[in-house]
Amino acid sequence: MDLVSKADLVFKALADASRRDLLDRLRADNGQTLNQLCAGVPGMTRQAVSKHLAILEEANLIATVKRGREKLHYLNPVPIHEIAERWIGKFERSRLDALSDLKKALESGDE
Amino acid sequence: MDLVSKADLVFKALADASRRDLLDRLRADNGQTLNQLCAGVPGMTRQAVSKHLAILEEANLIATVKRGREKLHYLNPVPIHEIAERWIGKFERSRLDALSDLKKALESGDE
DNA sequence: ACAATATGCAACCTTTTGGTTGCCTGTCAA
DNA sequence: TTGACAGGCAACCAAAAGGTTGCATATTGT
Numbered sequence: 213m214d215l216v217s218k219a220d221l222v223f224k225a226l227a228d229a230s231r232r233d234l235l236d237r238l239r240a241d242n243g244q245t246l247n248q249l250c251a252g253v254p255g256m257t258r259q260a261v262s263k264h265l266a267i268l269e270e271a272n273l274i275a276t277v278k279r280g281r282e283k284l285h286y287l288n289p290v291p292i293h294e295i296a297e298r299w300i301g302k303f304e305r306s307r308l309d310a311l312s313d314l315k316k317a318l319e320s321g322d323e
Numbered sequence: 324m325d326l327v328s329k330a331d332l333v334f335k336a337l338a339d340a341s342r343r344d345l346l347d348r349l350r351a352d353n354g355q356t357l358n359q360l361c362a363g364v365p366g367m368t369r370q371a372v373s374k375h376l377a378i379l380e381e382a383n384l385i386a387t388v389k390r391g392r393e394k395l396h397y398l399n400p401v402p403i404h405e406i407a408e409r410w411i412g413k414f415e416r417s418r419l420d421a422l423s424d425l426k427k428a429l430e431s432g433d434e
Numbered sequence: 435a436c437a438a439t440a441t442g443c444a445a446c447c448t449t450t451t452g453g454t455t456g457c458c459t460g461t462c463a464a
Numbered sequence: 465t466t467g468a469c470a471g472g473c474a475a476c477c478a479a480a481a482g483g484t485t486g487c488a489t490a491t492t493g494t
Contacts, residue, residue, distance in 0.1 A: 227338035
């Protein structure tokens, strides 16, 4: 098996606000080039953006297509979907239980 | 406004596998003490676990209740729920669109 | 009272992360 | 063919993250 799990790459990729922003911008306008994406993040070099995109690609959150001298970036929402289903879903299902535990604990702490 | 957004704290907290594991274990057995949680992570000092718990608490993913000399940790799934609703939800909704973009791009790349 | 237990605090260390600069490669257009 | 344009690669750097050790503090049971 992998040294780092697939889910871990996705969580780590999503941990950075700049990368979440890149995903947001691809969602709004899919298939942008590196330079187009750079234009939306002033105050950051092209290489920095390129590194973020590489991390997103490693996590399979984006796919790229080379078209001549430019590289088009496409959002792949599948890993986000899987994370939501497999991991967040568990917590969704136990939401009310956990809150009732919490409430009980806080009440008994008041005694 | 805050220097770091609330959502950012949650994403950052979820970025570490040990912390996700702690949440998992609290979900299975809510209200554990620090030492109980340490027992489940062999090969890590109590202080390391304590730091992870502090980060989770900072992100509001757990709430704590002091009970005598021990501190009980309770899962708070609400931030996870909010993340799922506000952020992941957007990507869920655009899932098919993005995939169709991707497919089109890959096809035209084959010409 | 006192020893054991449960946790907190702080300094310190190493690795990872996010970013930069500088230069190289490939592609298009005149 | 020769610039200009889009992007890749590698070295380097500062700051943050993850972890440790050592000591301090508060609570509890005997």
